[in-house]
Amino acid sequence: MPKSYNEICKAARYRLTGHGDRRIGALMESFENADPAMETDIYGTGSIINDFEKDIACFLGKENAVFFPSGTMAQQIALRIWCDAKGLKNVAYHPLCHLEIHEKDGMKMLHHLEPALLGTKDRLFNMDDLKSVNKPIACLLIELPQREIGGQLPSWEELISISDFCRNEGIKLHLDGARLFEVLPYYNKSAADVCSLFDSVYISFYKGLGGIAGAMLAGSAEFTENAKVWKRRHGGDLISLYPYIINAEHCMNKRIGNMKKYWRHALAAAERLNKLKGVKTVPEMPVCNMFHAYFAATKENLESIFADIIEKYDLAIVTNFKEIDGSTCKSELSFGDSFELIPQEILDKAFDRLESEFIKLMKK
Amino acid sequence: MPKSYNEICKAARYRLTGHGDRRIGALMESFENADPAMETDIYGTGSIINDFEKDIACFLGKENAVFFPSGTMAQQIALRIWCDAKGLKNVAYHPLCHLEIHEKDGMKMLHHLEPALLGTKDRLFNMDDLKSVNKPIACLLIELPQREIGGQLPSWEELISISDFCRNEGIKLHLDGARLFEVLPYYNKSAADVCSLFDSVYISFYKGLGGIAGAMLAGSAEFTENAKVWKRRHGGDLISLYPYIINAEHCMNKRIGNMKKYWRHALAAAERLNKLKGVKTVPEMPVCNMFHAYFAATKENLESIFADIIEKYDLAIVTNFKEIDGSTCKSELSFGDSFELIPQEILDKAFDRLESEFIKLMKK
Structure with a gap:
């Protein structure tokens, strides 16, 4: 059975968005330095x-x-x-x-x-x-x-x-x-x-x-x-709510100082996406770590283009397309820890390729 | 400041009831063999x-x-x-x-x-x-x-x-x-x-x-x-609810086979308590791992007697007295992992002493 687009995205080494997959190791990490004798x-x-x-x-x-x-x-x-x-x-x-x-x-x-x-x-x-x-x-x-x-x-x-x-x-x-x-x-x-x-x-x-x-x-x-x-x-x-509380404190300490950086990554990504023919982001200039992207193409065409990027560069750019009508899709992008792990060269090449792919697609 | 009865109980090595204090190590233990890469x-x-x-x-x-x-x-x-x-x-x-x-x-x-x-x-x-x-x-x-x-x-x-x-x-x-x-x-x-x-x-x-x-x-x-x-x-x-789910599965495997034992411990403890003058359990013969005990004494007197037992035998028998009226207290006892950790000799001696203490108390 061929892999679904979702599975293809999950297998990618790099992601444009998010903090990485939700895995139970996140809980384990936040308890690493906890004292087991602490009362709940x-x-x-x-x-x-x-x-x-x-x-x-x-x-x-x-x-x-x-x-x-x-x-x-x-x-x-x-x-x-x-x-x-x-x-x-x-x-x-x-x-x-x-x-x-x-x-x-x-x-x-x-x-x-x-x-x-x-x-x-x-x-x-x-x-x-x-x-x-x-x-x-x-x-x-x-x-x-x-x-x-x-x-x-x-x-x-x-x-x-x-x-x-x-x-x-x-x-x-x-x-x-x-x-x-x-x-x-x-x-x-x-x-x-x-x-x-x-x-x-x-x-x-x-x-x-x-x-x-x-x-x-x-x-x-x-x-x-x-x-x-x-x-x-x-x-x-x-x-007891401590499993969430200890994790929340851990994540607060870990990421509260990163918000400006996540926003900067959102701005950079929106700029790249807005350069693609048939793509626009809302807002055009993000005001925080998230934005929505609109694509003047079918889900099928989009998944095909972005799966090809994953195959070539191991980079998942948009992981989830929602069909709005027969010719428009939308996606929500939120930026977190993943973005800065992408090598600059891969990001450049992937978007260069996307640029030519979207030109071809829009000509159809 | 003198310790409260609750603090004295917490410091006791042995407990008649429960599974031991609620500590965050319980969560950590249930994740010991978990695969951090497992999806949530x-x-x-x-x-x-x-x-x-x-x-x-x-x-x-x-x-x-x-x-x-x-x-x-x-x-x-x-x-x-x-x-x-x-x-x-x-x-x-x-x-x-x-x-x-x-x-x-x-x-x-x-x-x-x-x-x-x-x-x-x-x-x-x-x-x-x-x-x-x-x-x-x-x-x-x-x-x-x-x-x-x-x-x-x-x-x-x-x-x-x-x-x-x-x-x-x-x-x-x-x-x-x-x-x-x-x-x-x-x-x-x-x-x-x-x-x-x-x-x-x-x-x-x-x-x-x-x-x-x-x-x-x-x-x-x-x-x-x-x-x-x-x-x-x-x-x-x-x-995500996995912190509770993984722990629930772990505890299910760990304790589901112990229920008969916990019940037996409740029966044994109720029998001992019912022998004390001025004490009766409801039900007299427990039908599961729990019962209530009624004490014809004031909270002050009871805490004094049971704190003395803790001091002598490091065993907390009843950890929580609820006043019903000026001369009666009640407590809920639920049996778990703690009971079988008590050496038989300590249990015998503690209840022997309680027997004489309650005779004295009831004479007042």
Whole structure:
């Protein structure tokens, strides 16, 4: 049986994107220097969890933080808390918010909250979209960067305007900061600077930081105490979460200083891709370590071209094409540890070849 | 500062109960023979999770199973599925069911289900209690053993009657099998024998099996497919759950054959405790590896007596006293790997001394 494109990509020595395959060695590595006699966390207590929560809270400039097994759980809970506090059922977010498209409607089915969708799917929402919401909302969720449109960001000034607006209107502002660390170089701000605009903040440990799983939800002490009760209700108050916590700390130390570099790699890759005929990236100039690429070609043709590159240069450039219509494909590219392992010569040759291949393809 | 009773117990070389302290070495041990290059599970897919789910489903005699981060999540979801299927909001369970007393009302707050409480808090419920429920219920939950009353069990015949009744009445029967493996020696049945009486089954990996965390929910393929959707909604569909899965498999292999032994240790310990004046166990003859002990004394007096035993024999017998009223305390004792490490002579001497201490205490 011939190998699938996915298998071909996996076998490649070099990758343009990511931190490398997800393998269980990642856990083993993060426990290499751990003391086996260390006591575990027990139902949210113990220094192993509470110290990490305090460290992250401090880093985000918030009073306290709660470690969660997942961001899905953390964010539903944040919105529920803000809604309950206001006695409202409505929140507002982007039409491609994680809660809207990736969680099987958990927020609606479990918490009976309803979203007001701001703006349209293909762009960031703005102050005008926010002002046009025609029902009272308890909370606004902003995702930085907005992943599903290529990781775009509002300007710092726009963010401040939105934050001011929310404070004046009594609307709580929640940050979906799954990729918060990745955008700090662009804003040239500290995490605490960004978080100071928000009442509650969720961050993830397995995006740019490359951890196994896990999330943190931060805010006032009152908010996090409340979040702990909801964590228990959701079934997220596991007797021990230390496998994720020790790994999260390890990955935080390992990669938190790399975000500028990952962004630089994204910029370099986007520049190369935009030179190819029939290819464009969104945004054209990435503002963090990710972007989306659009290809005016069929999945079949694209897989054939990129498999050929792998065969010749052992380099997987785009590993996953999603068909949008009969003649366009899209892919999400996120940059991590893999990029700098590629020898410059291979990168140059591979893109030279891609340039001529795409010229041929577009002539057809 | 003098040590707390808890600290004194922790420092003891020998323990009557448990598998030993919860330390992070438990995770490290379960990865000792793991292949670091093994691919992880990704959002519920991959052989690392699916093979284990199939193995456990087979072991429980069910069509399929889903690995969950927690039993709290798994059981709420099971009841929700059965309620949705019947278009009802009511379930029935024991007044001291885990969902009723340990989950901050998650079932009510997230799923809007209401329980009918069967019988009274101090005993198992029976067929009469079940027949006297005066509203339609979608599902009955049975916990085997009933932990909060010392781990008691209905007779096998009673279980069959309840199961038959439910089938005839169209009531789904769910097993809270957090300690299912622990009761199989008493029933002298296989896990599949017991589970055949139930429509859905939850088991835990961190009670008798001594794992870090994690649970499995088993039933028909239709049921488990539905459970996966709810797992996503709850925020339990973590990108990777392998740290718990590899540990669960390891602990399953390590301890599944020990349940009869743990039960024997519980029987031996209960016999010794029941000989002490002012002490009785519930049940008098344990039916699995756990029981509750009641002490007609104050917490202060009890901690003093048992701390003295630790000082003399380095043996912690009861590590946690809960005051019931001014003159009675209670403790839960669960038996695991620790018991057989105690030299017979120490056990004998410690209980001899306890006997005279309790005679003195009861005379006061």
